[in-house]
Amino acid sequence: MKENKTLNVQFLAQAAMIAAIYVVLTLVFAPFAYGEVQVRLSEALTILPVFTPAAIPGLFVGCLLSNILGGCIVPDIIFGSLATLIGAVFTYMLRSQNRFLAPLPPILSNALIVPFVLRFGYQVPLPIPFMMLTVGIGEVISCGVLGMILYMALYRYKNLIFKPIS
Incomplete structure (x- = not known):
């Protein structure tokens, strides 16, 4: 029973730290x-x-809070956060596959969802396919390039930083 409580606390602590780092990075580089x-x-x-x-x-939660604190409209808060959630779930599902596949889910989910929010929520007059390209390029830079740099930096120390939660 005590071990289960420890795992829950560890899970919540990891999730909270990741959310906090996400929010800080988003707002600092707003x-x-x-x-x-x-x-x-x-x-x-x-x-x-x-x-x-x-x-x-x-x-x-990090994306949700970043969108709220960043002054986004409700559709962006909802669908932008869901795009990140979808990307995270599919990245988790691909964790045992080739490591170079890991950035693909968030790149694809954001490139497919965010342009519709921009077009219909913010009334951005650009064509949706063009915004899919621009958002996709941004995601390739952040998830594909920076995400893989982060992966390489953390992989060596994964057992020290992320103790298994199960």
Whole structure:
């Protein structure tokens, strides 16, 4: 019983730390984190579900809070956060596959969902396929490039940083 409580506390602590780091990174680099062309550096953290399932709620809550604190409209708060959640869940599902596949789910989910929010929520007059490209490029930079750099930095120390939660 005590071990189960410890695991729950550990899970919550990891999720909370990931959410907090996501929020801080997003708000500190806010000029790049919002808009039609966005490189949200905090999206590099979407690689973390490879290491711990606690990253899934951590990323979702971090994105949700970042969108609320960043002054986003309700559809962006909801669907932007869901895009990050979908990306995190599928990254977790791919964790035992080739490590280079891990950044793909958040890249795809954001590139497919966020342009619709920009078009219909913010009334951005650009064509949706063009915004899929611009959002996708930003996600490739943050998830694909920075996320893989983070992966390489953490992989060596994964057993020290992310003790198994099961």
